[in-house]
Each structure stands twice: as structure tokens, then as C-alpha cells.
Amino acid sequence: MSKKIKIGVLTASDRASAGIYEDISGMAIQQTMQDYLKSEFDIIYRCVADEQNIIENTLKELCKECCLVVTTGGTGPAIRDVTPEATENVCDKMLPGFGELMRQVSLQYVPTAILSRQTAGICGKAVIINLPGKPKSIRQCLDAVFPAVPYCIDLIEGPYLECNEDVIKPFRPKKS
Amino acid sequence: MSKKIKIGVLTASDRASAGIYEDISGMAIQQTMQDYLKSEFDIIYRCVADEQNIIENTLKELCKECCLVVTTGGTGPAIRDVTPEATENVCDKMLPGFGELMRQVSLQYVPTAILSRQTAGICGKAVIINLPGKPKSIRQCLDAVFPAVPYCIDLIEGPYLECNEDVIKPFRPKKS
């Protein structure tokens, strides 16, 4: 039997990591993964402060085991927002199309979408995707980019993800 | 009484800085700020040659006093166009969504919009936004991105900007 699929969820938030409030965003990502995926999988969850070196180390650790690591928080212009920089530092290659599409989708709802610096990239055998901090925006962004994620994981030789196609339709181009 | 809001306007142009022609673009930005803002503010205006180190030093100087610095000129592919590089060098973090949206808006008018390399970012407690060189494009771009600017300045702990809402509608999301 093949090794079980592992998906990392990383919340970067000073307040959530200090227990000042509940990490609703991290839970929203986990729920969305349950909705999307038909394949069995385990979630590895981390909630850390907005410290760039802590985020980098946690991303590296998660990418050793996971094929997909989704972050929430720390993508804005404030001084403590450093998730995109941490992501860029640990990635072997960047995928600018994810940030472009997520900002474009969010722009349909709020003009402040352009303040989000979220990005994505490949770290070893994992895809890292930064999501915004607000639960509602999380689902809007994931609905837009997730159809490309299973094929992306195929291309970096990760596990084959099967989706609940009534919820999300993955796209895998025919081999040319 | 609170310290008066200061906005920097920086024109990068070999010819305008040499007095060969009038800096219509710099004036267009100042006029647009007068149209947009209900809050009182002072403009700090600079017009310099397309020299990267001069642009960088001027940006750093302006960002010490201003909450917003708007540049015009030097964003194209020509050898003397170095404003985006200067901006990236002085910024603590980049805001790629500004350039993406401004190019998208300009593309509705001219296919050469993709040649513009304009970007935006945070330098200390100021937002820097690169605008194109042509007065008409300046207003098109500012109309698209400015609704996000007052909230961006809130997030970096700058002054509270009030707008003439019949001209431009700033958007500030409710705290989550």
C-alpha cells in the first residue's frame, strides 16, 4: 500500500499562536481540503508567530513530509507580515501565476486585494501556497487555484490526488 | 494637532530634470492628489535624472517624511529606465498586486502596457507607487489602485487619509 498523502497547514499569526484567538483560518483550510479530496490524507498542522525564521523552518520541516503546504496569514503590507518572504527563501522555484490569479479573484470582492503579497512555489517535493488570512477569502482563492494543484503535484513526482469532482474539478492535460 | 500629511512626488526624467521640457506628469499627480484627498496635505516634489542611485537616495529621503511617495517615469524597457529597480532596492517589501492591476488597466487602452515594469512597495513607513510617464495613463492607473492606498497606510501605521468620496472611494475592510 502506498504511503498516505500528507498536507501541511501553517498558520502564521502572532495572536493565534499566543492563544489570543482561535485559528479559524487554519480550520477553514482543513475543512476545504476535506471537501475537495477524495484521496485519503493526513493534515499536519502548525500555528506559529509572524517570525520569518520560524516560518521558514516550519515550512522546510513540513515540506519534507507533505506534497502540499498551505499557509494562511502574514501576507499583507504590515511590518510583521513576512510569510511571502519566508516562502520565497525556502522555495527552489516560484510560481507567480498563483498570486496573480488569487489577487485577481479577490479583486472581484475588495479593492484592497492588491495589498496581498501571497505567492506560491516549489520546495523540494512540495508545493507551498500562501493564502490570505480571512476565511472567506481563503475559500475564494483555493477554489480558483486548486484545479491546477493535483497536476502540479504530478509534475514534481508527488502522490496522485483524487478530488471530489462535484466540489472541485482538477485538470490534467493530456501528455503531448 | 496632528502632524500634517506629506505626500512625495518624484519625477524620474533626464529631460524634465534638465529643464528641456516641463514636468507635466509630476503636475498631473499633484493635481490628482488634490482631487482625491479631503485631508490636508503637503506635497514634497522632486524631479531627478534617470540615475538609479539618485532615484534611490531621493526615494529614501522622501520616505522619511511621507506616508505615500508616487513616482512617474523610468518604468519602460529602455536602458535609462531604472525606476522599478531603484524602488525594489529601497523597499522592505514589495506589493506586486499594484503593478499587475495597473498593467491590466492600461492594457484596456494600449497593447504596449505590458512593457511597463511599474511596481510598488513599502519603504519604512511609506508606500511607494511607480506610475507610468504619460499624464493620461497616470490618472487611469491611480483611479484603479488608489482605493486600496488609505488602508495600506493604516496597516503601516501612517496617518488616516480621508478622501473626497465623490471622486474616489477608499476601501477599509472591517476588522476580523
Place this chain on the structure above:
Amino acid sequence: MSKKIKIGVLTASDRASAGIYEDISGMAIQQTMQDYLKSEFDIIYRCVADEQNIIENTLKELCKECCLVVTTGGTGPAIRDVTPEATENVCDKMLPGFGELMRQVSLQYVPTAILSRQTAGICGKAVIINLPGKPKSIRQCLDAVFPAVPYCIDLIEGPYLECNEDVIKPFRPKKS
């Protein structure tokens, strides 16, 4: 008589460079240039393995003679895909608007368009444009960005490209 226009076509592909399959993509670019350009030109064609240093050296060599270098292949997330990194390393300045627009156009056809990391930039007196690997996507992307290419070459002091305007309409803004 003026020196003849030279256009570089670089295919980055382990399999095509090893003769395992025919380089249909490289041929598709050459055919598209024949369709687009009324000016006489020569194609300088190279087909190399997906090795970053080889791609960089080939790009540098092509950019010494050509005003335009179009690449195909190596823009995805797989470990051997390194064309965008090679392009960024040899370029003096980047033109992010090309990648943004090409991904946006490809997104109308396939959700996996966001996996493409294609970019463009200026290397000396040449424009380098990364295209996707599939012939159909090549034409979709070129149709979108090529109208800006002749003016871009004007701005970097290259030769004046004339197009077959019934096939592609170049745009040159009036001097302001």
C-alpha cells in the same frame, strides 16, 4: 543597406535535444514569425538540454546578434524546468507584464496555466520571451504579446520591425 534582422529561437528540452522527438514547438515559433513579419529576417535556431548554464550561455550568445529571442520549454514546476531562472540571470531588466498576460490568456483555455512560470526581459539589445512548450499555447501567447514587441525593440534601439498587419497589428504609441 541595413543589417538583416535576426531572431533567435531556443528550444529547451532534454528529449528534443537528444533527438528523442522532433522539436515541433521550435518549428511552430519559426512559422509564426514567418506569418507575422513583413520585414526580412533570419532565424538563428538552437535546441539544448534543460541545463541552466547551457540555456544561459545560449541566450547570451543569441542576444549578441538578435533583437528578439523566443524560447520554448522548461517553464513548468518540474525539477528540470529552469528556463525562467536562466532568463532572469542573463537579463538586465525584467518585463513582468509579458508573463502576466500570457498566463491570463492561457487561463482561458486551461486552469493549469498558473503553473507556467514564463517571463520576459531585456538582455543587452535583445528582448527575450519565454513561451510555453505546447505548439497551440505558443500561438495563443504570441498573438497576445507580439503587438508590443516591435515598439519594445524600438525602445532598446533595435531594428524597425514591419508586420503583416492582416495577421498581427503592432502598436507604436505617438511620441509625447
